[in-house]
């Protein structure tokens with residue numbers, strides 16, 4: 001691509017690229033286009049090999065002039081991947097294997113028939129669905145942050161330009177003053193998508209009001225909430241959109257340098273972002289005097305190194321500065337004194353990804369979506385015990401029921417819904433009674449949880465509330481940076497107390513002590529990690545008091561999860577004596593009894609030498625492999 | 639422990655390549671960790687000499703971040719995700735199975751230097767929970783049953799090499 005030096009030149013590129021992309025999607029270029037999901041999830045399921053095989057097979061049939069193949073970013077529905085989509089028919093194939101490629105080429109691309117066996121099957125109606133938009137999972141979604149994800153080739157600036165890319169940047173830097181940009185963002189009502197939910201426009205205004213020779217935009221791509229992967233998918237699927245959002249932020253409050261801080265666990269996101277930056281530099285979309293204006297901007301990438309607390313903005317700044325990632329006391333706020341002491345705005349990936357839409361389409365269009373206090377859409381990472389696991393972008397104010405049942409397809413295996421954790425390790429859980437609450441920043445807080453970054457983990461009756469709280473506490477203990485003692489020592493002590501409860505050594509007094517300690521940690525901690533550390537405990541204690549009680553008074557785990565409070569048993573009446581469990585038991589604690597086993601085939605006699613089995617409870621380490629293996633339903637948890 | 643001359647040079651080269659960056663320490667450490675697998679004190683001294691950052695400060699940074707290690711890790715790092723999405727789908731059982739089959743705890747390395755078990759927090763493949771990654775390659779939906787096979791796969795790879 002030639003350098004893009006003027007607004008007219010950009011305009012022309014956008015026009016051309018749009019025409020090319022539309023022709024590709026509509027097939028008016030006389031070709032069919034095959035796209036393969038190249039997100040982390042599908043790559044783990046061999047989608048790179050699928051793409052290679054498609055190219056090979058297409059070449060073998062001499063179709064190179066008639067069919068194009070490329071990868072795109074995450075479709076969001078990763079649990080159904082790898083995906084292959086064919087334009088212009090808009091046919092979506094799911095769970096594709098390398099061995100299916102031959103069929104796709106011969107049957108569909110050559111024969112013009114649909115490979116029925118690769119279509120998505122609706123779990124309730126059992127009907128096959130050909131088009132993505134007709135799948136329930138996608139129906140209630142509005143794609144603003146995920147704009148272009150799973151559609152454009154994230155390695156090609158041309159495709160970004162062909163799908164609304166940099167229209168907003170052009171509009172901002174050539175037709176709007178910085179203050180007008182801030183006003184527009186304020187009017188959109190957008191609040192930070194990274195956790196706190198602070199109005200983005202106000203943050204920019206603070207930084208704009210400070211005079212300084214240098215200011216910075218920092219994009220927070222640390223995505224610490226384990227179970228959330230929206231920032232990963234956005235960066236992998238449309239890195240250009242995030243860079244554009246960052247540049248608009250820079251223009252708005254006067255920063256000419258931007259830093260992306262991305263967790264090292266996301267190598268694919270990092271390499272796509274790197275490539276996008278380089279390609280933009282080549283054509284002059286990053287650098288000095290962009291589009292011939294006075295606006296100059298450079299973007300850099302810094303990698304995290306595995307510390308959750310670095311998601312906290314001041315810790316993140318320390319980390320970029322090459323120090324231990326410990327939070328700084330605030331004030332001064334980063335907008336006044338941030339990176340290298342200069343005014344800095346830290347914005348989340350998803351927040352920045354929505355900025356181009358706001359500028360391009362207008363604040364009003366964004367503000368028309370959502371609720372009174374929370375505008376626009378939010379991406380949730382729906383995970384855990386739900387049928388349709390994946391990323392969904394829905395209007396603020398969508399109810400949990402819509403999220404879990406309409407989009408998520410309900411709980412697998414006809415199990416009972418128990419709770420959904422939002423806000424990750426800083427959040428809390430919501431239960432049955434909250435299912436019809438419209439979710440936004442404020443309703444979640446009112447119900448003892450929070451939005452966080454959008455992780456939403458569904459739990460069913462097989463999950464133990466105490467065990468889940470115990471899990472979050474172990475996470476927080478590991479990740480406390482150690483700067484303040486209420487957090488460093490308090491969370492450790494809370495974890496030990498919870499361990500006592502899960503092991504049946506706790507008493508009602510333990511529960512009271514936990515509540516008291518939780519308050520101390522909350523009030524005495526410097527950063528939000530400590531301040532919110534006890535939330536998962538408090539929220540599960542509030543929602544499931546009887547479950548905590550069972551652990552300390554009856555010494556029972558009602559969900560049969562806590563190992564010390566449950567046992568595996570073999571029902572002699574059902575055991576056919578197949579010996580599988582005893583062969584698999586890692587500590588050889590399953591023995592035969594002298595009770596003759598049930599017949600293998602009902603009605604037939606028991607084979608000679610087959611006896612029912614029994615578990616020696618004193619040796620059992622509760623690994624669960626016997627239960628997982630028994631094909632006769634003879635083993636139970638109690 | 640004496641550091642090989644080529645490693646000394648390699649570390650110096652890495653330091654030089656970031657000489658123009660503001661606050662380059664994290665970048666240097668990431669690159670060294672990636673290339674050599676660990677960052678012992680002797681290497682920190684070289685970095686200190688090159689950058690003028692006191693060793694004490696470098697040590698503080700190395701020990702703060704879980705990605706950096708002072709000791710060499712196994713040839714294959716078995717990173718099993720204990721992030722929330724994976725945990726609620728029983729990834730703890732996968733960790734336990736690796737532990738019992740290899741006879742080491744998370745954070746430890748087998749005597750033959752082949753495997754290190756690490757409990758990690760979310761690799762962004764949450765929809766494929768429980769997920770794990772072995773030297774960067776992501777394995778989706780790992781069940782305790784598959785653990786033996788995965789270990790065999792890498793042992794065979796070693797035997798062939």
Ligand SMILES: Cc1cc2nc3c(=O)[nH]c(=O)nc-3n(C[C@H](O)[C@H](O)[C@H](O)COP(=O)(O)O)c2cc1C
Pocket residue numbers: 191192193194195196197198200220221222223224225308309310311312313314346347348349351352453527528529
């Ligand atoms: C312990 C802790 C972890 C955090 N992790 C993240 C994170 O992974 N990603 C993120 O964007 N914000 C995270 N935040 C919030 C950031 O401090 C900051 O509010 C956010 O990046 C601001 O961007 P936003 O206004 O666009 O949301 C975290 C906060 C705390 C206290």
Ligand code: SF4
Pocket residue numbers: 309326327479480481482483484485487488525526527528529530531
């Ligand atoms: S509250 Fe915890 S994580 Fe935050 S600064 Fe204090 S010790 Fe560190």
Ligand code: SF4
Pocket residue numbers: 570574575576577578579580581582612613629630631632633634635
């Ligand atoms: S696997 Fe089941 S049926 Fe077979 S011996 Fe064990 S308990 Fe009995």
Ligand code: SF4
Pocket residue numbers: 568581584585586587588589590615619620621622623624625626627
């Ligand atoms: S739970 Fe594990 S240790 Fe206990 S009997 Fe079953 S297989 Fe053996």
Ligand code: FES
Pocket residue numbers: 037038039040041042043073074075076077078079081082083
């Ligand atoms: S990675 Fe392919 S759908 Fe998410």
Ligand code: FES
Pocket residue numbers: 226227228719720721722723724725759760761762763764765767768769
């Ligand atoms: S929680 Fe395991 S990959 Fe995200």
